[in-house]
Amino acid sequence: MPRVLVIVLDSVGVGGAEDAAAYGDAGADTVGHIAEACARGQGDQPGLREGPLSLPHMAALGLGLACQASTGRMPPNLEPPAALKGAWGYGVETSNGKDTPSGHWEIAGLPVRFNWGYFPDTVPTFPAELTDAIVTQAGLPGILGDKHASGTAIIDEYGSEHMRTGKPICYTSVDSVFQIAAHEETFGLERLYDLCRLVRVLCDPYKIGRVIARPFVGDEAQGFRRTGNRKDFAVQPPSDTILDVLAKAGRQIVTVGKIGDIFAHRSTGQEIKPHGNDACLTAAIEALRTFADGGFVFANLVDFDTEFGHRRDIPGYAAALEAFDRRVPEIEEALQEGDLVIITADHGNDPSWRGTDHTREHSPILTFGPGVTPGTIGRRESFADIGATVLKHLGVPPLGKGAAWV
Known part of the structure; x- marks a missing residue:
């Protein structure tokens, strides 16, 4: 066969x-x-x-x-x-x-x-009610980013502040995505995945195709780099x-x-x-x-x-x-x-x-x-x-x- x-x-x-x-x-x-x-x-x-x-x-x-x-x-x-x-x-x-x-x-x-949902190229990009729900339900001190960005550039921009405050870095692109970058060690990889699972549910009404976990490591002195532990949380076909x-x-x-x-x-x-x-x-x-x-x-x-x-x-x-x-x-x-x-x-x-x-x-x-x-x-x-x-x-x-x- x-x-x-x-x-x-x-x-x-x-x-x-x-x-x-x-x-x-x-x-x-x-x-x-x-x-x-x-x-x-x-x-x-x-x-x-x-x-x-x-x-x-x-x-x-x-x-x-x-x-x-x-x-x-x-x-x-x-x-x-x-x-x-x-x-x-x-x-x-x-x-x-x-x-x-x-x-x-x-x-x-x-x-x-059907047409996917997209976030506008504005700052902030995410609707206030979505951001508020994420912060409240996940028990976060807030989020960083909240804009369209390159995944590597945004961790360079906010990586140190993220490590200091515990606020995850949230961003999007012209694709139907909500991306969350967080430090594997200071924030925690499993905690990042759990946060993405929560955001996946909250993004469903907006018809967002994927919520993507973008873990990274490093520090301000040595620089930050993304790891291979990316995980996509997609809607069901x-x-x-x-x-x-x-x-x-x-x-x-x-x-x-x-x-x-x-x-x-x-x-x-x-x-x-x-x-x-x-x-x-x-x-x-x-x-x-x-x-x-x-x-x-x-x-x-x-x-x-x-x-x-x-x-x-x-x-x-x-x-x-x-x-x-x-x-x-x-x-x-x-x-x-x-x-x-x-x-x-x-x-x-x-x-x-x-x-x-x-x-x-x-x-x-x-x-x-x-x-x-x-x-x-x-x-x-x-x-x-x-x-x-x-x-x-x-x-x-x-x-x-x-x-x-x-």
């Missing part, structure tokens, strides 16, 4: 979304602009990487072709070899947002048709996803990285949450090597987004793409007859773009496995086609959203 591995390269968009202008993102192109920057030498960083973007394994799977189909341009150094190794295409997001839950839920067969369908069918499910958080831990099977892209990919490959027939591995590699996209770090993003590409042969070696791998993304986050936010883009869809015929799967009119393909390949009845290409 076949197995399926879906890997979400968080934010690795391939440009071209027709409605990008409505999001302020007309012309954004994550992979294309990184490749162009590297070709100009703007992706060079001594000791990290140098030269043109080098992704030979993903190019052989059709990444450059997916970029070209999406935008009309072939990114530098992503031209395909004479013999392709996979089937390629790109997906169009039909959900109303360019956020993490919307992208992942649509991949899993549940496009988001409003109806079934492919995870629910597979769970009801009794299939083995392993979710890696923040997938469990994104789906509010519903039907997410065995959750594995190591720190960093490399560790998450290792966990996904190991799960596949020991996996039961008919099972499903769903993995998210978040560093592309959090470490490099939001920080507008072109060399770092390029190096992360190259690091993933070098490990594609390991995925191939773990496959058995009938297995299917799908590499995709949930949105874009062009590190050459203005601001620090996600960008509305198409997503690459690269598929390979022992039985996959190389070639094009074309333009997919919804990310939900991925979920439909997973269910069909595993021989499970369809969810009713998306069109399978197998």
Whole structure:
């Protein structure tokens, strides 16, 4: 019986979304602009990487072709070899947002048709009644921040005051999020998680997609740094996803990285949450090597987004793409007859773009496995086609959203 591995390269968009202008993102192109920057030498960083973007394994799977189909341009150094190794295409997001839950839920067969709630770009950003409820119910001396901010900049700004006063640092962005940063040692990690659980309930009337715990360590003298103990508290998907369908069918499910958080831990099977892209990919490959027939591995590699996209770090993003590409042969070696791998993304986050936010883009869809015929799967009119393909390949009845290409 076949197995399926879906890997979400968080934010690795391939440009071209027709409605990008409505999001302020007309012309954004994550992979294309990184490749162009590297070709100009703007992706060079001594000791990290140098030269043109080098992704030979993903190019052989059709990444450059997916970029070209999406935008009309072939990114530098992503031209395909004479013999392709996979089937390629790109997906169009039909959900109303360019956020993490919307992208992942649509991949899993549940496009988001409603509008998320957002906090205005004002100071303060949070409604007074919400802030008052948080302070009162959590027994806090107050909060710090209360504005739109970069997650790293705001802990530099308020970290010392937070440690001195015990007030958590609360902030948001253009995404539908309420983020809370607190010191792991002076405030306490479990206390931060408990606070986020409370805020999750209080944010429900505002239709906020995620409450995110952003723990950090350090001090004013040595500087502050965020740790890998981030945790997202998401709303429940409003109806079934492919995870629910597979769970009801009794299939083995392993979710890696923040997938469990994104789906509010519903039907997410065995959750594995190591720190960093490399560790998450290792966990996904190991799960596949020991996996039961008919099972499903769903993995998210978040560093592309959090470490490099939001920080507008072109060399770092390029190096992360190259690091993933070098490990594609390991995925191939773990496959058995009938297995299917799908590499995709949930949105874009062009590190050459203005601001620090996600960008509305198409997503690459690269598929390979022992039985996959190389070639094009074309333009997919919804990310939900991925979920439909997973269910069909595993021989499970369809969810009713998306069109399978197998």
